[in-house]
Every structure is written in structure tokens, then in C-alpha cells.
Amino acid sequence: MLSEGWKCFCCPQILxxxxxxxxxxxxxxxxxxxxxxxLPQTQHCSPPLPPRPVRPKxxxxxxxLAAVVIIQTWFxxxxxxxxxxxxTAWTIYQNIEYAGEQDxxxxxxxxxxxxxxxxxNPHDAQVVAKVLRRNSSLTGLAExxxxxxxxxxxxxxxxxxxxxxxxxxxxxxxxxxxxxxxFQRGELLHAHYVLLILHELRHILKRLPNVNIVSTHQSRxxxxxxxxxxxxxxxxxxxxxxxxxxxxxxxxxxxxxVDRGFQSMEVFLLISVAVIVYPNNVYLNRGNHExxxxxxxxxxxxxxxxxxxxxxxxxxxxFENIYSWLPIASLIDDHIFVAHGGISDITDLNKIxxxxxxxxxxxxxxxxxxxxxxxxxQISSISDEVLLEWRQILDLLWSDPKxxxxxxxxxxxxxxxxxxxxxxxxxxxxxxxxLLIRSHECKEEGFGYSHDKKVLTIFSASxxxxxxxxxxxxxxIITNQPPxxxxxxxxxxxxxxxxxxxxxxxxxxxxxxxLAEKFSVNKSRLMKEFALVDPGxxxxxxxxxxxxxxxxxxxxQLPWRTLRARLVDTDISGMVIYESTFRSKELRFTxxxxxxxxxxxxxxxxxxxxxxxxxxxxxxxxDNSGVISMQEFTEVCSFLGKxxxxxxxxxxxxxxxxxxDLNKNGVIDFNEFLEAFRIVDVGDRFQN
Amino acid sequence: MAATTxxxxxxxxxxxxxxxxxxxxxxxxxxxxxRIKRLTEAFNVFDQESNNTIPSTELGTVVRSLGLVxxxxxxQDILSEMSDDxxxxxxxxxxxxNVMNVILKDRRYQGEPESKILRAFxxxxxxxxxxxxxxxxxxxxxxxxxxxxxxxxQDFMTIALDDExxxxxxxxxxxxxxxxEDND
Numbered sequence: 001m002l003s004e005g006w007k008c009f010c011c012p013q014i015l016x017x018x019x020x021x022x023x024x025x026x027x028x029x030x031x032x033x034x035x036x037x038x039l040p041q042t043q044h045c046s047p048p049l050p051p052r053p054v055r056p057k058x059x060x061x062x063x064x065l066a067a068v069v070i071i072q073t074w075f076x077x078x079x080x081x082x083x084x085x086x087x088t089a090w091t092i093y094q095n096i097e098y099a100g101e102q103d104x105x106x107x108x109x110x111x112x113x114x115x116x117x118x119x120x121n122p123h124d125a126q127v128v129a130k131v132l133r134r135n136s137s138l139t140g141l142a143e144x145x146x147x148x149x150x151x152x153x154x155x156x157x158x159x160x161x162x163x164x165x166x167x168x169x170x171x172x173x174x175x176x177x178x179x180x181x182x183f184q185r186g187e188l189l190h191a192h193y194v195l196l197i198l199h200e201l202r203h204i205l206k207r208l209p210n211v212n213i214v215s216t217h218q219s220r221x222x223x224x225x226x227x228x229x230x231x232x233x234x235x236x237x238x239x240x241x242x243x244x245x246x247x248x249x250x251x252x253x254x255x256x257x258v259d260r261g262f263q264s265m266e267v268f269l270l271i272s273v274a275v276i277v278y279p280n281n282v283y284l285n286r287g288n289h290e291x292x293x294x295x296x297x298x299x300x301x302x303x304x305x306x307x308x309x310x311x312x313x314x315x316x317x318x319f320e321n322i323y324s325w326l327p328i329a330s331l332i333d334d335h336i337f338v339a340h341g342g343i344s345d346i347t348d349l350n351k352i353x354x355x356x357x358x359x360x361x362x363x364x365x366x367x368x369x370x371x372x373x374x375x376x377x378q379i380s381s382i383s384d385e386v387l388l389e390w391r392q393i394l395d396l397l398w399s400d401p402k403x404x405x406x407x408x409x410x411x412x413x414x415x416x417x418x419x420x421x422x423x424x425x426x427x428x429x430x431x432x433x434x435l436l437i438r439s440h441e442c443k444e445e446g447f448g449y450s451h452d453k454k455v456l457t458i459f460s461a462s463x464x465x466x467x468x469x470x471x472x473x474x475x476x477i478i479t480n481q482p483p484x485x486x487x488x489x490x491x492x493x494x495x496x497x498x499x500x501x502x503x504x505x506x507x508x509x510x511x512x513x514x515l516a517e518k519f520s521v522n523k524s525r526l527m528k529e530f531a532l533v534d535p536g537x538x539x540x541x542x543x544x545x546x547x548x549x550x551x552x553x554x555x556x557q558l559p560w561r562t563l564r565a566r567l568v569d570t571d572i573s574g575m576v577i578y579e580s581t582f583r584s585k586e587l588r589f590t591x592x593x594x595x596x597x598x599x600x601x602x603x604x605x606x607x608x609x610x611x612x613x614x615x616x617x618x619x620x621x622x623d624n625s626g627v628i629s630m631q632e633f634t635e636v637c638s639f640l641g642k643x644x645x646x647x648x649x650x651x652x653x654x655x656x657x658x659x660x661d662l663n664k665n666g667v668i669d670f671n672e673f674l675e676a677f678r679i680v681d682v683g684d685r686f687q688n
Numbered sequence: 689m690a691a692t693t694x695x696x697x698x699x700x701x702x703x704x705x706x707x708x709x710x711x712x713x714x715x716x717x718x719x720x721x722x723r724i725k726r727l728t729e730a731f732n733v734f735d736q737e738s739n740n741t742i743p744s745t746e747l748g749t750v751v752r753s754l755g756l757v758x759x760x761x762x763x764q765d766i767l768s769e770m771s772d773d774x775x776x777x778x779x780x781x782x783x784x785x786n787v788m789n790v791i792l793k794d795r796r797y798q799g800e801p802e803s804k805i806l807r808a809f810x811x812x813x814x815x816x817x818x819x820x821x822x823x824x825x826x827x828x829x830x831x832x833x834x835x836x837x838x839x840x841x842q843d844f845m846t847i848a849l850d851d852e853x854x855x856x857x858x859x860x861x862x863x864x865x866x867x868x869e870d871n872d
Contacts, residue, residue, distance in 0.1 A: 075836075087733050
């Protein structure tokens with residue numbers, strides 16, 4: 001395939017993933033040994049061979065049988081305990097992820113509501129507008145020229161000291177392979193070449209329809225890849241197992257290429273080059289994370305700023321535009337529909353084809369809803385027609401399937417719908433489709449069927465939550481055949497193959513640590529509630545009370561009773577010593593400042609909102625310098641505080657910032673501020 | 689006269705107008721509540737769609753995670769008690785709770801004490817070597833009783849063997865590992 005320089009991330013030996021324990025059918029112990037069969041006579045006339053002696057079978061005694069069953073039963077129990085732990089860890093991750101997303105989307109819904117209210121505090125609206133406004137208020141030709149001017153590669157020279165790969169037009173297969181090798185070595189592609197590649201991609205994307213028309217007529221099959229989320233390792237595994245993209249080996253990438261993982265840039269670049277080299281056989285669908293608004297929060301923006309520093313603004317601007325030109329779905333052989341999120345009750349191919357997709361710079365908060373200019377507080381009244389068009393595209397990228405019939409708004413995500421089997425039936429029939437392939441949701445096995453096998457979810461980022469948490473998968477669609485699903489799990493070559501027991505321990509360990517961190521940032525609130533049910537100040541409360549309080553304060557529905565032993569200490573009578581909730585993690589300042597109860601509580605509130613704060617800061621910081629005015633800083637803190645009921649008092653925060661000595665001439669480096677808070681390990685690690 | 693307790697374990701005393709509490713009844717009730725909570729939690733971990741059902745195939749894991757040690761055959765019995773003929777693929781929370789509550793209360797399927805497990809290994813160690821080889825395990829565990837499938841056997845061997853190189857299991861040491869008490 002490739003030259004000898006190829007290094008593969010994946011283990012040569014793919015882990016055999018344990019199947020869930022099944023209640024095995026009853027095996028009746030064999031009653032008698034079978035009678036020996038005489039050998040058939042040979043054909044020629046030599047004397048017949050004596051029958052081979054029958055190996056005497058051991059007489060099965062009841063005692064042996066009983067002994068065997070005892071061992072088998074006890075082992076199965078141990079295995080089940082581990083299975084339960086694995087499943088519990090999974091539940092923790094999913095709940096935390098959804099809680100995080102819900103928080104994020106509640107914020108944006110809050111922004112939208114705020115924008116829609118005519119009588120609103122202009123001060124607040126200004127903050128909101130600052131966050132959500134686009135980087136440019138130009139449209140049409142002016143926009144195009146401005147973009148070209150700002151993001152032209154010519155504006156950046158490649159230094160002679162640059163040792164990475166050089167890319168020139170026309171871009172060809174050699175460049176693709178060179179990039180793979182370079183990225184595997186951990187090299188960074190120069191910003192000049194990134195812009196070059198992105199412009200080539202944009203040029204191709206602009207000519208594409210909203211829905212890619214894909215045919216297996218020539219190649220006989222096409223491979224569909226799900227969420228990658230910046231995981232270069234998984235992309236390498238897929239290329240290794242399934243071959244590089246080519247005219248004979250077509251691919252569809254079903255969105256969510258960026259965010260979360262720390263190699264989103266590299267993954268996006270490789271896929272872009274694949275599209276450029278094989279424009280008729282590599283297809284892209286836009287995912288909900290191909291959206292600058294989400295990149296603010298979920299890591300891609302951070303990655304770009306970290307890797308490209310002063311060039312970040314240019315790159316971000318170009319990405320913002322390129323997202324809007326990505327096709328929003330694909331149709332294979334006229335009967336298999338592929339979209340990132342899914343469908344809804346109004347999904348209509350004709351209507352989708354009519355949309356000018358480039359209008360939707362952000363699908364989550366399109367700019368015709370949020371005014372581009374921060375002086376405009378009122379949104380123009382939006383017609384039903386416009387809203388319905390928005391829903392067509394929003395639903396394709398954000399929806400999730402559900403078990404029961406019907407179609408309802410997806411409150412988890414804040415966008416798209418939950419759609420039921422009846423909707424699948426209706427939409428498939430309407431268009432004469434036989435299957436819907438989508439991604440968007442992490443699956444333990446990397447894939448999952450729903451709605452009577454008419455919906456296939458495919459997710460390609462393995463170890464998404466933690467090492468060993470889930471497999472990834474991709475699917476091969478072969479002409480007129482049922483889909484073939486291939487699973488994998490990317491592991492570093494240095495790790496030895498993990499046993500079931502080790503894998504569960506890793507995954508669970510991470511999950512438990514996540515919970516311990518959550519405890520530490522909610523300490524003040526938790527202690528307050530604990531004290532309420534412990535009037536005698538004994539330091540102990542019942543298991544019931546502990547579970548209820550923790551569940552309520554953290555707002556996480558988890559099997560707390562099952563988890564309790566790993567999280568807190570109990571005394572001999574079985575009462576929970578609630579102080580031990582904070583035995584493993586503590587939120588601390590890196591610098592020495594005086595703390596009192598009120599300040600501690602404030603710090604915890606800030607840390608709880610860390611991600612959101614960071615997102616909003618970054619959005620306000622238009623030149624990506626890492627610095628915003630003290631005024632803006634305190635505005636944002638108190639604004640968010642109002643939003644979710646934490647007391648982020650402006651004055652207190654200013655005091656805090658001052659005491660950390662971060663307020664320099666009325667501006668503050670918010671990265672430094674947020675980094676002043678760290679969660680540290682304390683005391684002994686909890687026993688395992 | 690015989691005192692009757694009401695639902696909350698309270699004994700109304702019509703003569704003295706003082707309500708007496710029946711501590712036994714109350715603690716029974718509390719224990720019952722605790723059992724139900726514990727059962728529901730374990731059940732919910734596998735209730736993927738949050739609709740109060742779990743697939744029948746997960747029953748074994750759920751029951752064993754509660755600390756019980758039923759054989760496959762006994763699991764079948766439990767399953768048949770709680771499954772619904774109209775929908776044999778899944779088990780509903782209510783039936784699960786009813787059946788399991790009784791099982792927990794009666795302390796059934798507690799499994800054998802360690803001494804008996806040791807004895808079981810000794811039976812299989814016909815020549816009294818103090819250890820059992822992988823081959824012997826395979827012959828017993830994969831072919832007799834309630835046989836292991838390949839994955840189960842593989843996982844078994846990773847904890848049974850003393851170390852990677854020699855393929856023997858000194859079962860006396862192994863037993864600790866086998867009866868690991870997890871959460872409780």
C-alpha cells in the first residue's frame with residue numbers, strides 16, 4: 001500500500017470484545033458415552049484392520065459435575081460484576097456528556113430568548129450579541145472579496161526554518177501520503193499550506209449540491225465513516241483496515257470530524273486532501289460540530305489557537321465559511337440516505353435540495369436570527385417558511401432516534417428532534433428509501449440498529465470517553481447487499497493487549513475520578529445539604545440521604561447506591577461519613593491567597609462554569625489575543641451567574657482577580673485566570 | 689388484645705391516645721425499601737431506553753451483580769418466573785422487583801462457602817498436584833456442566849493462571865480472586 005515508512009497506530013491483534021453474558025440454554029450432562037463405531041472397511045483386499053481401540057471415557061460422576069458447575073457459576077458471577085461495573089462507568093460518561101451538552105444548549109436557548117425579548121436590558125443584550133455575532137457583517141460579493149483578502153495564503157510566508165511537508169497545487173496522491181506520514185510523526189502543517197488546502201477544498205465544495213449523489217455502480221461498494229472527533233488514531237486504523245480513499249475505494253465521511261479530540265486539524269486536512277485528489281469519490285456530510293459556534297466550546301478553536309497562534313484568526317474565519325459549503329446529506333444508489341443526525345417528520349428531499357445551504361454559517365444559530373451587528377437588538381419577525389427551512393437543515397444535523405412513535409423537540413441537544421419508528425417508516429416510504437445511516441451518538445459497539453433495522457447508527461471514534469470505553473465502527477455498503485459493519489479499537493502500540501478485567505478498571509477509574517471532581521467543585525453546596533439532615537452534627541447520614549442529596553445537587557441520575565462504596569466511607573453501622581465525599585479531590589488555587597467560606601463557594605461556582613466561561617470569553621475576544629477588558633470579564637461572569645443561579649457576584653470576582661494579581665491595567669488574561677483554579681488529588685486514592 | 693400495625697408500622701392505641709411504633713415492623717419496612725431501591729438501581733443500569741424494561745439476555749448480569757450466585761439453570765427458573773409470554777424478549781421492572789425482592793429476602797442463591805469451592809478444585813485435581821493445567825480446565829469447563837463459551841474461557845484463563853509463562857493454576861491462591869466481593 002504505502003512505502004515502508006508507514007507506521008500503524010493500531011495493535012496488529014484486535015481485541016476480542018467480550019459479549020454480554022447470555023443466559024445459556026440448559027445443558028444436560030451427557031448420559032452415556034457413545035458406542036464406538038467400527039471403521040469402514042478399506043477397498044482393497046488386504047485383511048481387514050482391527051477396529052481402533054476406543055479410548056475409555058472417564059466415568060462422569062455427579063461429584064465431578066457438581067464441582068465443575070460450582071467453578072463455572074462463581075466465575076460467571078465475577079464476570080457479571082465486571083460487566084456491571086463497565087456498564088455503570090458507561091452510564092456515568094453518557095450522563096456527564098449529556099449534562100454538559102444540555103448546559104451548553106440551555107445557554108444558547110437562553111441567548112435566543114433574550115434576543116427575542118423586546119424589552120430587555122440593553123447591557124445584557126450587548127454581551128449576548130458580542131458572543132453570537134459573526135466575525136463579519138458583510139454579505140454577497142463584498143463578503144467573498146473580504147474573505148479572500150483575509151485568508152489568502154500569500155499573506156503568510158513559509159520560513160526557511162520550516163521542516164514540515166510542503167504542499168503545492170496541483171495537489172496529488174503523493175501529497176496525501178506525505179501528510180499522513182508527517183502527521184503520524186506529530187508534525188504541524190504550516191498555516192500557509194493549510195490555507196492553500198482549505199481554499200482548494202472550498203472551490204470544490206461550492207460546486208456540490210446539497211445532497212451528494214453517490215453510486216456504487218463503478219466501485220461496487222462505498223464505505224461510510226461516522227464521527228471521528230479529531231481522532232487521528234482512529235482514522236489511521238480505518239485507512240489501515242479498509243485502504244486509503246481512491247477512485248476504486250470511495251468514502252463518505254458523515255460529519256463531526258472536528259472538536260473534542262486534539263488532532264481535529266490533522267484529521268480535517270487529511271480528509272480535505274482526499275476530497276481534492278478524488279473529488280468524485282470522497283464525500284463529506286456536514287455534522288453539527290462543523291459549526292464555529294460549537295468549536296468555541298468543544299475544543300477545535302482552542303486547538304487552532306494553540307497550534308497556529310497569530311494565524312488562528314485567519315484559519316477560523318476560513319473554516320467558518322467552509323462549513324457552510326459542506327453538503328448536508330448523501331444519497332447512495334437512490335435508496336440509502338446518509339445524514340449526520342437523522343431526520344424528522346418534515347424531512348423532504350425536494351425542499352432540502354432547494355435550500356441555499358451557504359446561508360447557514362452556523363446551523364445552530366443562523367445569522368438571520370441573531371443579528372450580525374451588535375447594535376441591532378430586535379430580530380426581524382421570522383416567517384414560518386423561514387423557520388421550516390431552518391428546521392429541515394437543523395433536523396438533519398441534530399436529531400436522535402427514539403423508541404416510541406412520534407416526533408418531539410430534542411431538549412437534550414437544544415436542536416433537532418427525537419423521531420420515532422413511525423416517522424422513519426413514513427419518510428422512507430415517501431422517498432422510496434430502504435435505509436437511513438446516521439452518526440451523532442456514541443455506541444459501545446461502534447454501531448447500533450434501531451427502528452426495525454431501518455436506521456443504522458455508525459460511530460467511528462473508539463475510546464471516546466476513556467481508553468476501553470467503546471469500539472469504533474464503519475460500514476461498507478455493497479451494491480444490492482446488506483451492509484457490512486467492521487469494528488475496531490485504536491490502541492497505542494505500546495500498550496499490551498488488555499484483558500477484560502484491566503479494561504473495565506481503566507474505564508471505571510476515569511469515570512470515578514470524574515465524579516470525584518464533580519464532588520470537589522460542589523463541595524459548599526453538598527456540605528450545606530448534608531448538614532441539614534445531620535442536625536446533631538455527627539458527621540454521618542444514611543445511605544439513602546447521601547444518594548438523594550448527591551443526585552439532586554449534581555443533577556445526575558446515576559446508580560449512586562451501587563457507586564457509593566467507591567466514593568465514600570461508611571462506619572460500622574453502615575452510615576455514610578459524608579466528609580469522605582471529598583477525600584480524593586479538592587479544588588485549589590495555584591497561588592496563595594486567603595480563602596474564606598464565601599470565597600471557596602465562589603471559586604467552586606466559577607470552576608463549575610469553567611467551560612461556559614471559557615466559551616464566552618473566547619467569543620468576545622475577537623482578535624484571539626487571550627485578553628479581554630476587566631469590564632467585559634466581570635459582565636460575563638455575572639451574566640452567566642444570573643443564567644444558572646450561581647452567585648457570581650461582580651464585586652467578589654473583581655476582588656478575586658485582583659488578589660491573584662491578574663488585573664493589569666484594566667485587562668485580564670482569562671486563560672491565566674481560569675488556570676489559577678486546579679483540581680488536585682488529596683489524601684489517599686480511594687480503594688479499589 | 690392483639691395490636692395491629694398499620695402500613696407505617698404504627699400501632700394506634702385507642703385507649704391512651706398515644707401512637708406506639710412497632711420497631712420490628714418499621715425496620716422491616718425500611719429494609720424492604722432499601723432492597724427495592726437497590727434492585728431498581730441495578731435494573732436501571734441496563735434499562736437502555738428508560739422504559740422500565742431490560743432485555744432478557746441481561747438478566748444474568750443484573751442478578752449476579754447483586755451478589756447472588758445462581759447457576760445458569762437456576763437463572764432460567766428465575767427468568768421464567770418473571771418473563772411475560774406476550775413479550776419474552778424483555779423483562780419489566782415490576783415483575784423483576786416482585787420476584788427478586790422475595791429472592792433477596794429469603795437469601796436464596798447465596799453460593800457455596802470458600803471451603804466448598806476449594807473442595808471443588810480438589811476434585812478436579814485428580815492427581816492431587818496442587819494445580820490444574822489449562823488443558824484440564826478446558827476439558828472440564830468447556831465441555832461439561834454448564835460449559836463456557838470461548839470468550840468466557842479466555843477471560844477465565846487470564847485470571848486463573850499464575851503468570852503468563854506457565855499454564856497452570858495454583859487454585860488455592862486463585863480462590864481469593866474468584867470470590868471477590870465487589871461493592872459490598
